[in-house]
Amino acid sequence: MGGKVAARVAAAKAKFPTVPGTEEAVSEDASESELRSVGDAVGYPLFVKAVAGGGGKGMRLVRTADLLLRSIESARSEATSAFGNGAVYLERCIERGRHIEVQVLADNHGTVVPFVERECSIQRRHQKVIEESPSPVITEKTRRALAEAAIRLATSVGYTNAGTIECLYDERSEEFYFLEMNTRLQVEHPVTEMVTGIDLVRWQLRIAQGEPLTIDPERALTPDGHAIECRVYAEDPAAGFMPSPGLLETYREPAGPGIRVDAGVESGFEVPMFYDSMVSKVISHAVDRRHAIARMIRALNEYEISGVPTTVPLFRWLLEDTDFIAGRFDTTYLDRVLEKWDGASVSLSTDDGVVEQLVIVAAAISIAVKGLGSTAGQSGVDDSSKWRRAARMEGLQ
Secondary structure (H helix, E strand, O other): OOOHHHHHHHHHHOOOOEOOEOOOOOOOOOOHHHHHHHHHHHOOOEEEEEEEEEOOEEEEEEOOHHHHHHHHHHHHHHHHHHHOOOOEEEEEOOOOOEEEEEEEEEOOOOOEEEOOOEEEEEEEOOEEEEEEEOOOOOOHHHHHHHHHHHHHHHHHOOOOEEEEEEEEEEOOOOEEEEEEEEOOOOOOHHHHHHHHOOOHHHHHHHHHOOOOOOOOHHHHHOOOOEEEEEEEEOEEHHHOOEEOOEEOOEEEOOOOOOEEEEEOOOOOOEEOOOOOOEEEEEEEEEOOHHHHHHHHHHHHHHOEEEOOOOOHHHHHHHOOOHHHHHOOOOOOHHHHHHHHOOOOOOOOOOOHHHHHHHHHHHHHHHHHHHHHHHOOOOOOOOHHHHHHHHHHHHHHO
8 A cells, every 4th residue: 555556546446436547657668649648538637646655755736738748757756866766647636625534543353443534735845734633624424434435445455553544525526535545653643642532653552462453433533622733844934945954042842731742852953954844743632623723823822943944933824814714725725825924924913902912921021030030049939830821721711
């Protein structure tokens, strides 16, 4: 299932709907006319995708036939550099589709447990930046259909351990199509853990030891509240998400009820230029989506990172966008919304109410600092933590 073309064939055999496309890699010996014929048969717009791809690498969107040959050449070159395999295939592009995925666990005894879906439509360069669970648009009927299709596919190939079946969802027709299967635990797995209370990593180890799955399937498919994850990258959104390697001069993570941070950095860490620019993952969990968004905004406002540009300011702004709040987005959403973001609006607001709140907070901090100075040595209690707790309590309302 790690090879995308073979995975598409397996999905079709398991009666899992697939996006129209080539059933095998495009031949490197194919002539220009043959490639054009293949493109016409698939239909435009289409994607050129690396067979061994991932993270958006070796992937090109082709809207017209005259761009096909150049796109195939470019995708092959990038795929060879990234994966050591330049094979590509063609796949129809579903306009305004949503990226929905299903986490599965499968043991060595024939049991497959699918989990509640994850919504991963907010992407840049085909790389996810915000994920959530459950999806704001998937109905219970579709959730069950996705789960049944996932069981059929995983069972048919004898899959074991953790994996993710990624799909494209057409909201208008309420139909879903198989894209690929990631044969590993994914970056966004914490949102699934937060809404189910199931430790996926722990179960990976137990399955590897030969233990049978004892997870209640209904528990795995029934979300408890809502969870959102923001991938914090050392990138500059205002400069086309240009990677920004450098020294983290200040690094202080948010905390509080319903907040989880997965990270491996600290102040003084050097963000390298040779690897993935992700700094951390911030996850919020609450009783529903509205409160999960509120908690995430509060956490991002508490997050202190300096030394390199990050995606945190963009997220602060994005989570208050009307379309995001309403759940009106697809895989092209981020590109569209960035057209109205000037990069400064998230750093300084001219709204009178916001300014007034900032003045009040600044005054409170000033008083707290003075209080700390006058009571130094008299108490072991850090008064600054009281202000932090008060802010968090307000963020929970």
